[in-house]
Amino acid sequence: MTPDLECVDLVKRFGDTTAVDNVSFSVPPGSFFSILGPSGCGKTTIMRMIAGFLDPTTGDIRIKGGSVLDTPPNKRPVNMVFQHLALFPMMTIAENIGYGLRRRGMSKPEIARKVDEALERIGLPGIGARKVDELSGGQKQRVAIARCMVLEPDVLLLDEPLGALDLKLREHMKVELKALQAAFDTTFVYITHDQSEALVMSDQIAVMNAGRFEQVGTGQDLYYRPETPFVAGFIGDTNRWSGRIEKAEGGTLQLRTESGLAMRASGAGLAPGDMAEIFVRPEAIRLAATAEGLAGFDNHLSGTVTSILFNGAASRLLVQDAAGETLEVTLPQSGEFDRLKRGDMVHIGWGAGQATCFATGAAGAR
Amino acid sequence: MRNQSRVAFYLLLMPLVLWLGLLIIIPHIDMLLISLRERVSFGVYDRSLAQYEKALTEPLYLRTFARTAVMSVLATAITLLIAFPVAYYIAKMARGRLQQVLFLLCLIPFYVSELVRTFGWMILLRETGIVSNLLQWAGLADQPVEMLYTDATMMVGLVYTSMLFMVVPLVTTLESLDDSVIEAGYDLGGSGLSVLREIIIPHAMPGIVSGCIVVFMLSLGNYLTPTMLGGKDSLWFTEMIYNQFIVRSNWELGAAFGFMLLVLSSVIVWGMLRLTGRTLKETMG
Amino acid sequence: MIPTIPQSRTVRIVYGGYVALFFLYLALPLTVVAVFAFNDSQFPSLPWEGFTWNWFFGDTRPQIGVFHERGILGAVGTSAFVAACVAVLSVAVGTTNAFLFNRYDFRGKGLLYVLMLLPLVIPGIVLGISILVFSSTLANGIWDLAQMDIQALRPGLLLVILGQFSFITTIATLVISARLQKFDRTLEEAALNLGADRLTAVRTITLPFLAPAMIGAVVVAFLMSFENFNTTLMLVGSDAPLTIAMFDRLKEGSTPLLNAVSLLLMLGSSLLALMMILFQRRS
Numbered sequence: 001m002t003p004d005l006e007c008v009d010l011v012k013r014f015g016d017t018t019a020v021d022n023v024s025f026s027v028p029p030g031s032f033f034s035i036l037g038p039s040g041c042g043k044t045t046i047m048r049m050i051a052g053f054l055d056p057t058t059g060d061i062r063i064k065g066g067s068v069l070d071t072p073p074n075k076r077p078v079n080m081v082f083q084h085l086a087l088f089p090m091m092t093i094a095e096n097i098g099y100g101l102r103r104r105g106m107s108k109p110e111i112a113r114k115v116d117e118a119l120e121r122i123g124l125p126g127i128g129a130r131k132v133d134e135l136s137g138g139q140k141q142r143v144a145i146a147r148c149m150v151l152e153p154d155v156l157l158l159d160e161p162l163g164a165l166d167l168k169l170r171e172h173m174k175v176e177l178k179a180l181q182a183a184f185d186t187t188f189v190y191i192t193h194d195q196s197e198a199l200v201m202s203d204q205i206a207v208m209n210a211g212r213f214e215q216v217g218t219g220q221d222l223y224y225r226p227e228t229p230f231v232a233g234f235i236g237d238t239n240r241w242s243g244r245i246e247k248a249e250g251g252t253l254q255l256r257t258e259s260g261l262a263m264r265a266s267g268a269g270l271a272p273g274d275m276a277e278i279f280v281r282p283e284a285i286r287l288a289a290t291a292e293g294l295a296g297f298d299n300h301l302s303g304t305v306t307s308i309l310f311n312g313a314a315s316r317l318l319v320q321d322a323a324g325e326t327l328e329v330t331l332p333q334s335g336e337f338d339r340l341k342r343g344d345m346v347h348i349g350w351g352a353g354q355a356t357c358f359a360t361g362a363a364g365a366r
Numbered sequence: 367m368r369n370q371s372r373v374a375f376y377l378l379l380m381p382l383v384l385w386l387g388l389l390i391i392i393p394h395i396d397m398l399l400i401s402l403r404e405r406v407s408f409g410v411y412d413r414s415l416a417q418y419e420k421a422l423t424e425p426l427y428l429r430t431f432a433r434t435a436v437m438s439v440l441a442t443a444i445t446l447l448i449a450f451p452v453a454y455y456i457a458k459m460a461r462g463r464l465q466q467v468l469f470l471l472c473l474i475p476f477y478v479s480e481l482v483r484t485f486g487w488m489i490l491l492r493e494t495g496i497v498s499n500l501l502q503w504a505g506l507a508d509q510p511v512e513m514l515y516t517d518a519t520m521m522v523g524l525v526y527t528s529m530l531f532m533v534v535p536l537v538t539t540l541e542s543l544d545d546s547v548i549e550a551g552y553d554l555g556g557s558g559l560s561v562l563r564e565i566i567i568p569h570a571m572p573g574i575v576s577g578c579i580v581v582f583m584l585s586l587g588n589y590l591t592p593t594m595l596g597g598k599d600s601l602w603f604t605e606m607i608y609n610q611f612i613v614r615s616n617w618e619l620g621a622a623f624g625f626m627l628l629v630l631s632s633v634i635v636w637g638m639l640r641l642t643g644r645t646l647k648e649t650m651g
Numbered sequence: 652m653i654p655t656i657p658q659s660r661t662v663r664i665v666y667g668g669y670v671a672l673f674f675l676y677l678a679l680p681l682t683v684v685a686v687f688a689f690n691d692s693q694f695p696s697l698p699w700e701g702f703t704w705n706w707f708f709g710d711t712r713p714q715i716g717v718f719h720e721r722g723i724l725g726a727v728g729t730s731a732f733v734a735a736c737v738a739v740l741s742v743a744v745g746t747t748n749a750f751l752f753n754r755y756d757f758r759g760k761g762l763l764y765v766l767m768l769l770p771l772v773i774p775g776i777v778l779g780i781s782i783l784v785f786s787s788t789l790a791n792g793i794w795d796l797a798q799m800d801i802q803a804l805r806p807g808l809l810l811v812i813l814g815q816f817s818f819i820t821t822i823a824t825l826v827i828s829a830r831l832q833k834f835d836r837t838l839e840e841a842a843l844n845l846g847a848d849r850l851t852a853v854r855t856i857t858l859p860f861l862a863p864a865m866i867g868a869v870v871v872a873f874l875m876s877f878e879n880f881n882t883t884l885m886l887v888g889s890d891a892p893l894t895i896a897m898f899d900r901l902k903e904g905s906t907p908l909l910n911a912v913s914l915l916l917m918l919g920s921s922l923l924a925l926m927m928i929l930f931q932r933r934s
Contacts, residue, residue, distance in 0.1 A: 374849075375751075375755050376670060377747075377754070378747045378748075378750050378751040378754075379751060381743075381744045381748070382744070382748050382751060382763065382767065383743055385816075385817070385820055386763075386766050386767065389782060389813060389814075389817040390766070390769060390770060390773075390778075390817060391766070392785060393781035393782050393784065393785035394781045396781065396784050396785040396788050397780065397784045397785070398779040399775075400784055400788075411753075412842060417750075429839055446655075446802070448673065451666070451669060451670070452669075452670055452673045455666065455670045456772060458653050459653065459654060459666075461654070468670075468674075470925075470928065471674060471677065471678075472677070473680055473928075474921050474923065474924060474925075475677050475678070476924070477874050477878075477924040478681065478878070478913075478916060478917045478919060478920055478921070479877070479878035479893075479913075479920075480878060480879070481878075481880060481894050481896055481897055481898060481901070481913075482680070482681070482684055482913040482917065483680055483697070485680075485684055485897075485901060485909060485910075485913060486680025486681055486682075486683050486684040487680050488901075488905075489680075489683045489684065489687060489695050490679065490680060490683055490697060492696070494694070494696045494697065495696055496696075496697060499697045526676070526677075526680070529677070542858045545653055545655070548653050548656075549653070549655060549656070552656055556745070558656075577761070579772065580771075583771075583774060586774055587774025587776055587777070587881060589776055589879055589880070589881050589884065590881075590898070594901070604740050604774070604776045604881070607776055607777075607780060608776070608884070608885070611780055611783070611883075611885065613914075616771055616785065618682060620780060620795070621780065621784060624777045624780045624781065625777075626697070627774055627776075627777055628774070628777050630770070631772060631773070631774060632807040635772050646765055646768055646772075647761075647764060647765060647768065
């Protein structure tokens with residue numbers, strides 16, 4: 001099947017800086033594709049090139065197999081939900097949604113019917129006569145999507161549309177957006193710097209950094225099997241050390257961190273003597289009252305609790321080991337550690353498979 | 367504390383009331399009263415509508431009145447048409463340094479006296495002026511061409527004089543239009559023309575209205591440009607007011623003319639506000 | 652049509668050309684005035700008779716320069732005096748107005764605000780005659796009552812100052828109000844909390860905050876007064892400010908002397924305007 005959207009060797013330079021550096025990807029029909037990256041990584045530039053507001057320096061953009069480089073933005077079969085929505089404040093809701101249909105020269109009754117249908121679909125029937133500023137943030141969001149969807153675009157682009165909403169509403173809209181995407185059965189390309197948005201909604205996520213794609217995969221791929229140090233550090237929280245490899249057998253490595261902590265970890269392409277960066281997630285570390293409870297783990301050590309960062313389900317401990325290294329460890333809420341307090345001795349352990357290593361200075365390490 | 371605040375309030379109110387009362391309201395009432403009297407003999411006056419009767423029956427007065435109104439509307443329309451693309455260019459096309467420089471270039475000519483600007487046009491357009499010489503040199507004319515003292519020249523001067531007051535409010539409102547709103551218009555399939563009609567102009571409406579009001583007022587009340595650039599046989603209403611007051615010392619008729627000008631400008635300003643559903647406070651404040 | 656929307660080359664060139672033409676139109680009259688200030692001829696027009704500084708510094712007939720021409724120098728002085736008075740008065744009243752409208756809610760506030768804006772939509776000449784009419788009514792009334800002739804109420808500098816003040820105050824009020832609106836009231840509350848009384852709080856916190864707007868308003872008021880023509884024309888007495896003096900000479904026929912005065916005027920006001928803009932950008 002031809003992908004709905006395909007970018008081939010896309011490059012965009014502004015003067016001396018390369019905003020987008022040789023990026024290729026394709027998005028299959030009906031999927032939710034996210035580009036995730038810190039601000040300034042070039043994701044907005046990609047989106048604006050797809051929408052037609054920027055010309056790529058080199059490379060090609062194809063929609064349903066055909067190149068759209070020579071198509072002006074008002075003729076491209078893609079529509080965009082802007083960061084601040086860009087609803088037209090001088091028009092009513094119905095006029096906003098009908099704007100694109102009027103441009104296509106559709107008859108008035110037909111437009112009215114389509115607009116009503118769209119309002120029905122986004123769960124806001126009967127608000128057509130209202131002004132834009134009479135709506136709440138979440139309602140505006142839905143209207144902005146409906147305004148694009150009535151045009152039945154091949155691809156809908158969404159430029160951090162949840163950024164302006166407050167936290168509660170943002171959580172709610174994540175679920176809603178996913179549902180809308182399923183209902184409209186349209187390809188969504190979503191850009192964001194918020195990993196939770198990307199992880200929750202997407203079928204595929206591209207992690208972008210400094211103009212390049214670091215890794216493309218499902219949320220699980222990125223979380224469990226990061227391919228670059230950047231992805232390992234960017235997705236989820238992590239403890240991070242650098243150290244030297246002492247022994248390598250198959251995929252399992254024996255290494256020592258700069259502060260002298262010995263550790264077993266996993267990673268490919270590393271030889272004894274290499275410098276490496278090691279990532280261990282707080283939630284991958286098992287906490288126990290006694291050393292016996294951790295017998296099955298490749299790494300174990302004991303330390304004192306220096307701080308309890310209580311945050312309900314997301315609570316953490318800071319544990320300092322004998323060498324002076326501080327680790328962040330997830331505090332399980334199963335009841336056994338409720339009485340833990342600062343200064344207590346605890347035992348912690350983790351498997352070699354949970355400690356991911358990358359050679360220092362490997363591609364993408366920044 | 368409460369008392370202190372009351373005293374402060376009255377202290378702040380006083381200058382405003384004195385200013386508006388003594389310099390704006392009472393003088394205008396006085397002017398109205400003077401326009402409503404007729405001199406019977408030396409120092410003796412009667413209440414009458416004679417001045418207005420004279421103003422409205424004498425064809426020269428009436429024609430000048432209508433001409434001034436129509437020409438001012440025309441000058442406003444031309445100014446808007448010329449200024450809009452320029453304001454749009456400054457607000458939306460130019461970026462960074464260029465934008466600032468262009469905006470400043472628009473401002474600076476207008477810190478210079480209107481007299482100087484008019485003088486400039488006279489040097490350019492008179493019989494022995496630059497343009498006339500240029501035309502002869504280029505072989506387009508075989509004798510000096512007099513371009514002063516016509517309506518077209520006067521229009522050039524009027525438009526020039528009020529340009530700033532159109533460009534500035536337009537630039538300000540257009541700048542407040544988010545680029546992404548224009549992009550959304552294109553993204554949803556709009557062409558340049560439909561985006562202009564449905565998005566840009568409705569957004570710029572407040573600027574258009576306030577620009578038009580100010581330009582209209584300035585044209586209507588202009589004295590210098592019509593006197594220096596306009597034709598000898600085509601009077602401007604302000605010239606008639608000046609003549610009655612200073613030359614003929616007929617204050618009664620002059621006051622009536624002044625009042626007519628005031629009513630005309632108020633009606634047109636009010637009409638423009640009504641038409642666009644805006645208030646004076648929003649537009650000027 | 653913004654830079655991110657692709658446009659054909661022709662459209663962009665035509666548009667750019669139009670804007671260039673517009674700026675040529677703006678610059679043309681002023682440039683011509685400036686250039687002919689240096690023409691070594693009795694007339695500010697072609698033919699070009701050669702370059703001279705005489706219209707600035709000349710002291711022999713027929714080419715008496717600006718700096719030796721008593722009439723013009725006197726008129727500049729008169730204008731500067733009037734402009735200074737108008738600037739100080741209008742900014743003072745503008746400031747009290749701004750505080751009144753920003754800080755107090757009272758019955759009739761809306762009406763007063765509209766009245767405050769009114770001078771902007773009254774033609775300058777009408778403002779002039781109404782003040783002329785009223786002041787002479789007053790003067791006549793006083794004569795009838797007390798047989799006193801109050802010269803100040805006859806056309807002259809006082810009336811010119813009042814006439815210009817009557818509409819420039821509106822502009823000063825708007826400029827200062829705009830800045831006062833942006834003022835964070837909690838700063839004043841913090842000052843009260845730290846032991847200042849109300850007046851001290853305003854003097855030490857609010858007024859310094861307003862200073863850029865007030866200085867801007869002084870400059871704008873000064874320039875507007877200096878170049879005012881319409882209102883002044885109706886109220887002027889024997890001491891003519893510069894614009895009126897130049898107008899009278901222009902009616903008699905122009906010499907490059909007027910160009911020289913104009914050029915100095917342009918330089919002066921652009922300099923003042925630029926200084927103000929730079930100053931405001933900095934703060």
